Amino acid sequence: MSQTSETVLEINLSALEHNYKYLRSQIAPTTKMLGVVKAFAYGSDAVAIAKRLEKLGINYFAVAYTQEGVSLRKGGIEKPILVLHPQSTNFEEVIEHNLFPNIYSKYTLGAFIKTAEKLQLKKYPIHLKINTGLNRLGFDPEEANWITDRIAQTESVKIEGIFSHLAASEDKAERDFTKYQIENYKSALDQILPKLDYKPIRHLCNTSGILNYPEAHYDMVRTGIGLYGFGNSAEEDQKLQPVATLKTIISQIHHIKKGESVGYNRGFKAEKDTKTATLPLGHADGINRIYGKQKTKVLINGQLASIIGNVCMDMLMIDISEIDCEEGDEVILFGKEKSAEEFAHNAGTISYELITSISQRVKRKIIN
Missing domain, CATH: 3.20.20.10 (Alanine racemase)
Incomplete structure (x- = not known):
C-alpha cells in the first residue's frame, strides 16, 4: 500500500476475497x-x-x-x-x-x-x-x-x-x-x-x-x-486479513516543556520535556474520546506512540518523544500492521464499534 498524504481509510478488496474464500472453506459447497x-x-x-x-x-x-x-x-x-x-x-x-x-x-x-x-x-x-x-x-x-x-x-x-x-x-x-x-x-x-x-x-x-x-x-x-477480517478469537483472526486500514499524517510537531499541558481541559500534563505530534482526525472521524489519555497507541515508522490528552473533534495528539519522525510522515491507527481489535480492546470497547464509527468524511480509497 502506498504512503498517504492525508487521512484515508484504505479498503483492500484482496483481503476481502481472502476472507470470503476462507469462510467458504468452512461450509459445505451446497x-x-x-x-x-x-x-x-x-x-x-x-x-x-x-x-x-x-x-x-x-x-x-x-x-x-x-x-x-x-x-x-x-x-x-x-x-x-x-x-x-x-x-x-x-x-x-x-x-x-x-x-x-x-x-x-x-x-x-x-x-x-x-x-x-x-x-x-x-x-x-x-x-x-x-x-x-x-x-x-x-x-x-x-x-x-x-x-x-x-x-x-x-x-x-x-x-x-x-x-x-x-x-x-x-x-x-x-x-x-x-x-x-x-x-x-x-x-x-x-x-x-x-x-x-x-x-x-x-x-x-x-x-x-x-x-x-x-x-x-x-x-x-x-x-x-x-x-x-475479524474472527472473534485470536486464533481465527490469524486466518483472516483486515480489510480496512485507517491512515493519517503528522500535521505538526510540538516540543512541550515539563509542566506544560496539551489539549482541552489540559488533558495531558507533561511530567518531563515531551515531543508531541498533532494528527488531522478526531472524534468527528470516529476516533472517540475513549481512545485518549494514553489508552491506545498508533504506529509511526514501525514504532508505537500513545494518544495523549483528550481527543478533539478534528485532531488528536500523540507522544513521539522516542520516535524519529517528521511532519508529513504517515501514521497508522489500525490495519494489517496494527489490529483494530487491539486498538479497541485497550480502550474497553470492541472492533465492531471502532470500525463502524469511522465517519463518512474520511476519504475511502479502494485497493484491488
Missing part, C-alpha cells in the same frame, strides 16, 4: 452464504464491498435498514437483499426496490401483508425472524402456529427464509446457551415447516457460528465481521 453489508459495510464502502462479493459468488446480502438496501440497488447490486430491521413506513419502498423484509412480529407481519395486498402482490418473499434467546427482535417460538395460520389467509406473501440470531456463539463459556438457542430454533422450524408446501431457506449462524457450530449451518450462513 450451503449458501449471506454477506452482511450494513453500516456502510462495517464502516468501509458498501457498494464496493458488495460488488466484489457478487463477483466472488456470494448468494445473498443483508442490511439493517431500507435505505441501505436502496443504496445497494442504485449501486447496481442484483443479488437478494434482506433488510434486517425494516420499519412499516418503508414497506412500499422495500417492495419498489425488490428488497426482502425481515418480519419479526405480529404487527410487522400484518402491516406488510396489508401493503402487499394493497399493491396486489402475489407471493412476495419475506423472511421470518424467530427470537431464540437474544431477546431483541423476533417471534417467540410459541407464536409459530399463529404465523402459519395468518400466512395461510393471504396469497400476497411467501416465506423465503426463517432465521434467528445467536447471542454468544464466540463464547465457549456460553456453549450451553447457544445449544439452547439452536434447540429453540429447531422447535420453531418443526412447527412451521410441516404446514408449508415449499422449503424456505433456514439460516442461523453468524461468523462465530460458522466457525464453532457446523451442525447449525442449515441452508445458509451469515457473515459480517468475518468478511472484514
